[in-house]
Amino acid sequence: MFNKETEYALRGLVYVQFQQMLGHKPGIVEVAREIEAPLFYTGKILQRLVKMGFLMSTKGKGGGFYFDTTKPDLPLKTVVQAIEGDKTYAGCGFGLKECGDENPCPLHEQFAPIRAAINKLIGQNTVQSLAHDFRKGGTILGL
Amino acid sequence: MFNKETEYALRGLVYVQFQQMLGHKPGIVEVAREIEAPLFYTGKILQRLVKMGFLMSTKGKGGGFYFDTTKPDLPLKTVVQAIEGDKTYAGCGFGLKECGDENPCPLHEQFAPIRAAINKLIGQNTVQSLAHDFRKGGTILGL
């Protein structure tokens, strides 16, 4: 579905938010271990998320990653869009730029409801809502 | 949705089948032009499809690509699977190997119906059915 960077980013963000709910500010080593993603790559991705403004961080002792609680909840779609663009949830199955309701590819009509469902899913679910679900147990973030 | 190779392959296959319905056996140059894909890359992809047994070809004068009409219709899923595996229509949104009904990621339940719909779509539609639709007009294969 999504590329590796997006997958690690989503899992990492949900994990950080989950820890924040517990009053903890995790660092790169902890996040990478818990979401079972490559250590250095996870660090790079978290830092990119900070630069993109999705996440905050502090250096030094007691440092780590956390969310600005004054900001609104973060929809998955916003993160996906920022990392890999809209190719996953928009765009034609045949790769045609002109494909649309007026000028459809042979799959367009059948694909439209699926695309709409994906859009809805990643537009409505947020890092916060998923962290909340995760906290209640029954879901996993690693392996 | 799909990667470039898959997109060009699907468009190319549908175009070849469409031409076959008209009693014509197109070559690389014609296919690449009509589906508006890179010439040499299209050639490479069509040749791969021949090696994979999805398509037939003859060299020399009057040569080109065509389908073995004694074979059953070719579902898109078979082509997609052969080129890029099942990552697009199977697998977890969070990239977790263990994710499933027993051990779900936070998105699993919501994603399940979408994956099922994609599976159905590419499992039911075939190169032949799309070529038939294309022949009736109203759909495009290029741009």
Next chain:
DNA sequence: TTATTAAAACACCAAAAGGTCTTTTAATAT
């Protein structure tokens, strides 16, 4: 004020995806 800690910055590397081009082989029409 100086160790210590942890993120930021940056350099680098490997594999895969996407794409181009030339040479070889096979079919066919003359």
Next chain:
DNA sequence: ATATTAAAAGACCTTTTGGTGTTTTAATAA
């Protein structure tokens, strides 16, 4: 037979993705 045509084979090349590692900077606790 041979010229012509068109696919097959294969050698490269570029960009993107995925990943690793070291050095620098900033925060804090002692």
